[in-house]
């Protein structure tokens with residue numbers, strides 16, 4: 001039994017690091033190209049202008065709000081979506097919180113794994129993983145429900161159907177695919193509490209391959225692909241809100 | 249109406265088909281922030297007037313430009329050179345892109361907080377520089393405003409012609425009245441009413457007269473500020489002339505000029521003028537609240553509603569003071585229509601639409617009339633000469649349609665909804681004449697006695 005080489009589900013920790021590096025490089029390249037595009041050929045010109053414009057003074061009688069309110073109310077709580085449609089706000093919050101939450105938890109666990117791999121600190125990775133399990137489960141279901149609502153909207157509401165393009169489908173369906181493979185990878189792992197293998201009996205090799213597949217496509221789709229897709233809004237929308245000051 | 253064949257730009261090999269040099273980096277970023285949620289589509293008056301034709305959807309226009317940008321500056325373009333874009337496609341996009349009144353309701357509702365209006369204006373300029381824009385007759389604006397300093401082809405000397413003999417204009421005062429071209433030449437009743445109201449309220453004011461030049465709003469909104477640099481030249485001229493007269497406040501009764509003074513002057517000049525920019529509604533609301541206004545006339549129990557001019561409301565954030573004024577006018581019950589304040593339905597005149605695509609402007613204005621009909625308004629008021637003109641046209645259009653079958657209305661045209669600017673109503677209710685100079689002179693020549701408007705009763 002390979003239970004102790006099997007923490008996050010990745011057979012070779014270094015393989016994960018490798019894929020993560022590739023994903024981050026592709027992401028950075030895309031971000032660089034985007035900033036270059038925005039900055040008229042110069043990414044640094046973009047960055048300078050962007051930083052200077054944050055919460056720039058509004059002209060006219062428009063009320064100003066503090067940067068903190070913009071960050072909390074408009075970016076984190078997304079009241080601009082809520083104000084237009086509570087239904088879509090619930091949908092998006094499920095996706096947003098689920099996605100960001102799992103992203104953060106994965107990062108936290110990756111740090112522990114890295115520390116473990118280079119023999120710093122004394123902790124039991126299984127215990128850590130198990131302690132994150134419940135949160136991961138809740139966030140995973142939030143993301144799943146949010147995506148199902150998003151897909152249903154795009155299939156059912158006539159106005160939304162009419163204006164849906166491939167660009168929109170790629171994002172929702174891609175994210176759904178990753179969420180589903182995540183649940184399956186989870187299902188293939190030994191049960192957090194009892195330690196019993198679920199789904200696949202103890203076909204460790206298959207479980208490991210599947211987990212690797214899930215992590216690889218997550219990294220590629222959810223990180224590397226951001227600057228090249230509609231995912232870009234998750235960075236650009238908050239950046240625009242910072243510049244324009246959000247509000248109401 | 250498509251434009252006449254436009255000359256095709258020559259694009260050197262390996263160069264992107266659309267440049268971005270006049271679109272600021274933060275506006276470029278906004279194109280990538282669009283979440284394609286479709287909220288803007290639900291509110292856009294032009295998309296409505298075009299019966300939902302996706303070509304005119306603000307969301308799809310944004311996606312289309314983003315895709316041009318991706319093909320010109322994305323990864324593939326970096327590796328294999330910018331993609332050759334189809335010129336017909338760019339022209340088709342440009343024509344759709346100028347089908348927009350820059351009303352800004354899409355910005356109000358956008359969850360990503362995109363400042364669509366400024367982004368569109370910069371993009372329009374880029375398309376004009378490329379030779380694809382503007383659209384229709386708006387191409388004449390730079391020549392007219394550049395040559396005549398006003399869009400109505402009048403001599404600058406005629407700027408004083410609207411001032412009736414009874415109106416007193418001070419040599420020196422804390423307040424200046426910036427009449428603008430429309431009130432000065434084209435809808436003089438607005439200039440006359442404003443001046444008489446200010447006189448009546450003992451607010452001495454100066455007027456630049458022949459020295460005043462067009463605010464150049466039409467050029468900025470239609471992406472033509474670079475042609476002869478006219479908006480900058482006129483901004484510098486007007487601001488410096490006003491500052492030289494040492495005024496503390498500059499008063500506007502035109503939403504278009506007020507928008508330019510509030511937002512575009514500081515941007516064009518890179519500094520704020522040394523005076524305060526106020527709308528006449530601000531002054532009136534203030535005096536009403538202090539109980540300093542006395543009305544002489546009253547309406548006979550009519551219902552009034554208010555249309556927020558986009559350039560005053562959404563663009564500059566002035567929503568309340570015109571409402572305070574209208575709500576206090578005697579004999580009127582103030583009601584709100586559907587779609588007001590930051591969600592207001594534009595009248596359809598702005599952004600070069602009235603001049604360039606008259607049928608769209610008329611359709612949108614007709615919708616606004618229907619909004620007012622839905623709340624049984626007798627009077628639809630606003631604070632902008634362009635709203636007044638266009639909604640007035642919309643009213644005639646709607647009544648032409650129902651007039652064919654509604655004999656009562658055909659026989660009693662005075663039962664038509666009245667479309668009137670706030671300042672004209674205020675002047676009438678103060679018992680002031682709103683006759684323009686030429687009309688007064690004609691009356692005098694014909695020996696006609698001036699009489700008070702028939703629809704008002706004495707208080």
Ligand code: HEM
Nearest residue numbers: 075088095096099150168172234237238283284285359360
């Ligand atoms: C402040 C940040 C963000 C804002 C303002 C924002 C806004 C929006 C809006 C308005 C939509 C359109 C919803 C619709 O189609 O009705 C959307 C879609 C979506 N957003 Fe975000 N978003 C943000 C961040 C994020 C983040 C961090 C994620 C993480 C994954 C995310 C994932 C998605 C997904 C998957 C969709 C697609 C839903 C669909 O197409 O039906 N968003 N977002």
Ligand code: SF4
Nearest residue numbers: 292348349351352354
């Ligand atoms: S500014 Fe107004 S007319 Fe233009 S796209 Fe937005 S909603 Fe439509």
Ligand code: SF4
Nearest residue numbers: 282283285286288358
């Ligand atoms: S409202 Fe904003 S985010 Fe939504 S489609 Fe329109 S521009 Fe894009």
Ligand code: SF4
Nearest residue numbers: 558559595598634635
């Ligand atoms: S004329 Fe009035 S409602 Fe119409 S675009 Fe201008 S400000 Fe807006």
